[in-house]
Amino acid sequence: MVFLSAPRWLRSRLTDRFWRVQEVLKYARHFRGRKNRCYKLAVRSVHRAFVKATKARRQKKRILRALWITRIGAASLEHGLKYSAFISNLMKSQVELNRKVIADLAIYEPKTFKSLAALAHRRRQEGFLAALGDGKEPEGIFSRIVHHY
Amino acid sequence: VAKTSLTSPPWPEVKLPDPVEEAKYHAEVVQKVNEMIAAGQYGRLFAVVHFASKQWKITSEDLIMMDNVLEAECGDRIRMEKVLLVGADDFTLIGRPLLGKDLVRVEATVIEKTESWPKINMRFRKRRNYQKKKIIMNPQTVLRINTIEIFPCLS
Numbered sequence: 001m002v003f004l005s006a007p008r009w010l011r012s013r014l015t016d017r018f019w020r021v022q023e024v025l026k027y028a029r030h031f032r033g034r035k036n037r038c039y040k041l042a043v044r045s046v047h048r049a050f051v052k053a054t055k056a057r058r059q060k061k062r063i064l065r066a067l068w069i070t071r072i073g074a075a076s077l078e079h080g081l082k083y084s085a086f087i088s089n090l091m092k093s094q095v096e097l098n099r100k101v102i103a104d105l106a107i108y109e110p111k112t113f114k115s116l117a118a119l120a121h122r123r124r125q126e127g128f129l130a131a132l133g134d135g136k137e138p139e140g141i142f143s144r145i146v147h148h149y
Numbered sequence: 150v151a152k153t154s155l156t157s158p159p160w161p162e163v164k165l166p167d168p169v170e171e172a173k174y175h176a177e178v179v180q181k182v183n184e185m186i187a188a189g190q191y192g193r194l195f196a197v198v199h200f201a202s203k204q205w206k207i208t209s210e211d212l213i214m215m216d217n218v219l220e221a222e223c224g225d226r227i228r229m230e231k232v233l234l235v236g237a238d239d240f241t242l243i244g245r246p247l248l249g250k251d252l253v254r255v256e257a258t259v260i261e262k263t264e265s266w267p268k269i270n271m272r273f274r275k276r277r278n279y280q281k282k283k284i285i286m287n288p289q290t291v292l293r294i295n296t297i298e299i300f301p302c303l304s
Contacts, residue, residue, distance in 0.1 A: 051273045111238075
C-alpha cells in the first residue's frame, strides 16, 4: 500500500524562527522607535548601522589625526610657535615623535612640551641664519650700488 | 645716514648665543642631570616607546594592548629597546631619534593573549541585491610595563 497522506504531515517546517529573529534584534535593542522591536524595520536599520560602522573605522583614523593636529597647534601657540613651524623644525632636529604622543605630552606633561617647543624654536633660528648666509655679495659681481657711510 | 624703511631687512634680526659659553652651559646642565640621576632624585618616570609599529607613552604599572600576535609566552619578560623619550618631573631626555640602550631600560611582561570582540564588516548596496557580512576577530596581546630605569651615562 502507498500512504499518500504521510508526506503531507511530514513537511519540513522552520522551528528556530525565534532565534534567527533575535540574532538581528539583539543589535537593534538600543535604537529609537519601532525599529527596536519590529523585525522588518530592524533589519534595515541594523544593516545600515553595520555599514556605517565599517566605514567609520577608516574615518576614525583621519578624525583622530585632525584632532591631534588641532591640539598640538593650540599648545604650540601658547609657546609662541605655529603648528607648521613646530612640526617641521622638530622633524628637522630628528625627533621622530608622532602626533598622538605629542598631543598627549601637551596635555599631561606641559614641561616636556615646553622643552620641545624651545627645541623647535632654536632649530628655526638656526635655519634662518643658515638661509641668510654670510651677508657678503657673491664673488665676481661688480655692484653699481654706491654705499654712503 | 638716516634710517629708512629699507635700511634693515623686514624680518627680525636673529642672534644666537655665543657657542663657547653655550658649550659651557650645556656641559653644566648635563653634569647636573647626571648627578640627579645617580642620586635617584626623580619621582615617576614616563617613556615614549616605539613598539608594534605604534608609539606609546608609558609609565610603570601600565597596561598596553596590541592588536597583533607576539611570539612570546604568557609571563615572559620583554625588554623594549626603541625608546624615543624619557622624562621625569625636573628633566627630560629626548632622543634623536632613539635613546641609547645603555641609558634606558624598559621592562614589560606578557599578561594575556586573546581575541578581540567580534567586529562586523558589512557591505551593502541598495536596490542591487548586494550585501556581504564578515565577522573579524583580531588576536590581541596585553602587556604590563613593569619598570623604567635610567642610568647616569650622559655625555
